[in-house]
Amino acid sequence: MNGRKRLSMLLVAALITTVVSACSSGSNNGGSGSEGNGGQNVKSTDNAGKTAASDGPFGKYEQPITVKSVLSTAGWATFPEGETWDNDNRWTKLYRETLGVNLKWNWQVDSTQYDNKMNVTIASGDIPDLMVVSKKQLNQLVEADMVEDLTDVFDKYAMPYLKEQVAEALAPAQKMATYDGRLMAVPMYGGDPRDSLVTLYVRSDWLAKLNLPEPKTIDELVQVAEAFVKQDPDGNGKADTLGLGVLSATMGGGSMGGFLNGFHAYPDIWVDDGAGQLMFGSIAPETKTALARLQQMYKDGLIDREFGTKDYNRLKEDVVSGKLGIFYGTISESALIAVDLIKNDPKASWKAFPLPSIDGTPAKPSVGVSVGGFHVVKKGFPRPEVAVKMMNLFLQKVYGEDKFGTNNDLQTYAWAENAKYAMHVLSPVQGYIKDYNYRLVRDALAAKDPSGLNEALKNTYDLVAGTDGSDPEKWQQWWIHQPAVSPFEVRDQYQLQPDGVVIDKYFGGSTKTADEKMSTLGKMQNETFIKIIMNAAPIDEFDNYVANWKKLGGDKITQEVNEWYASNK
Structure with a gap:
């Protein structure tokens, strides 16, 4: 990690x-x-x-x-x-x-x-x-x-x-x-x-201003992105707002991974192929379908023209400057980004959503181990x-x-x-485990009873109970503990489902061939996805990518991964 x-x-x-x-x-x-x-x-x-x-x-x-x-x-x-x-x-x-x-x-x-x-x-x-x-x-x-x-x-x-x-x-x-x-x-x-899953973040004040539906499907997400680009949500009379903020990375904060998850595609992790074997999620047909939709969004101006060169810090700048109102993010990173915008614009508001889905099947976020x-x-x-x-x-x-x-x-x-x-x-010895802080404070606030909290969490309780979200310095903690808008609540709802999150099924470390080839394969993946989305290559270039991925070491890596899987199920 x-x-x-x-x-x-x-x-x-x-x-x-x-x-x-x-x-x-x-x-x-x-x-x-x-x-x-x-x-x-x-x-x-x-x-x-x-x-x-x-x-x-x-x-x-x-x-x-x-x-x-x-x-x-x-x-x-x-x-x-x-x-x-x-x-x-x-x-x-x-x-x-x-x-x-x-x-x-x-x-x-x-x-x-x-x-x-x-x-x-x-x-x-x-x-x-x-x-x-x-x-x-x-x-x-x-x-x-x-x-x-x-x-x-x-x-x-x-x-x-x-x-x-x-x-x-x-x-x-x-x-x-x-x-x-x-x-x-x-x-x-x-x-x-x-805990590292991504959720969707949307400027809820812009949704209300433009009378838009809360996005539950990919089609509704695209509708919101188009409105954010074309209907002047910030009200400054300029065409300077962006649609969907995504990076070329396929996992983590700001990445396109959450969008791909909406198509039931799980990039960069190993998933069950339906026949008892593991396959690399980046080469699945669902990934191609998701890339085709991103390509169309780019053609329609709903993704920033500088998509291919943007990094996390530049995406953060777009959010904080008030240009970007939709992005996928992890809980911790996104909470930090959101509060920086609120300090610039106290009238802004955010809401975290489950991942919109392309069909009637709920989308599941994917995470690595x-x-x-x-x-x-x-x-x-x-x-x-x-x-x-x-x-x-x-x-x-x-x-x-x-x-x-x-x-x-x-x-x-x-x-x-x-x-x-x-x-x-x-510390020379370190480890990171699951914390229950959000649930403890949330439930204490609902019951108006902090007696079961430790001293640190009582301080959080007092801070949240003592504000209405209007103070930018206290907004972050207030927002986190409002279940109707909180990314922590979205995470909890996913985790309460037995199979609500798709977790990488391979955790045996790098294989021999992966040590030699995976870096090259990853670079090829990134370049291909960027070209497709930016319409510099047709969508069928994905098929060439899959064929080359297999030929240049992917098939051998898949064999090694499944040998491990057979003995570690």
Whole structure:
């Protein structure tokens, strides 16, 4: 998982425990620990073998152990005065005072160089006792019998809430770290995959002004886009507003993925082909149908002429400047974009919608399964449970010990000083799980009873209960907790359906052929889709793309994926 997505997952929690208007850049910057180039890795010594671990998820070592590590840094991160990557910051103090673990760093490297440095470390045979590696590196270490089996220590030391999450939302991540039924690493959990789904965002004040229907179908969405372009929704007398805001990416915030989902197409993930095998969603016939509709919208001027060169930041500029009133987005990113517009135009209003469908079958958002890395323990290391205990402590401080957020301290250890500082990146062990903050605050507001909330959520309750949405500084929190318009409510409704979200069925890591070919195939996909949408190629060019995708490595990758699938169903 890249840093932007990982930070966005934490923003989901932060959005409903503190006002985060100051951290809009957080959703676009990388954090440490991303798979292949961002992990922070730990080596622990045994103090002559005399140290014994106390039982329990947060048991403190009777005598401190020294944990030697390699450190990945990120240039974008800033911290309060007196705290740095390698000094005695709040996370090193926490691990020392709570667990009896003294952290020391052997070397530091920028996150962009981490993967190469770790490859050299593994090749030398002198690996740390506890470290974060990519899936490819994990495969190598397991095959070489260089890492500890963590099955038993996880069963013994993982806190109950983590086990509960692993049995549900985190099951795919746990399976990625499992070989022949044995847990060989503690994943850097990426949270519930469904939390990263996209929804549709529409300027509801423009809908009301132009007397337009709320878009439930693709045809209604196109109708709204056309009106937003041609009927001057901002009332300035100029033809300067845009239709549907989409990027050339097929997954994530601002992407065309949500539109494709409306045609029951699921790009960039592996889905059931109906015959018990997996197929790559980007080459499905439904994808071609969706691209044809986007091509027609582009011809009709309903998609920005600069579509092929636009990135996320430029789409955000269009929204904030009041030019764009429809886009697909993830929950955390979109809430940040929306509030920036409200600060410029307090009369504007937004509503989140389920994905419009091309037919009578409800559209389902698609999501991938990502893990930011894998915490492994060197074979023979006498204290393998340290990885589990450190994970427990990280999750406790960021999320709490249960769905009520008991004992969490998000505003100290994750988004400090009203989200000015991203402190969680300093922790050498990281993971992201499902939070229930929205449901807890929403239900408390409905009942007008905050007694069951922890302190942080009570602050959110008080803020929302004390405003009517007219204050731009408080609008974001107010909007999030209005079920009639909230993207969190849309997400919850999808998640309450047993099969409401299409989740990538392949989570075995990159295959051998994918390592060699997928980058080229992805570039070909992006170029082909852009040409089709911008009418630089006919829609039948999609068929050539599919044929070339298969010939240039796709068929072999599909074979490898299905070999994994057959043994991991």
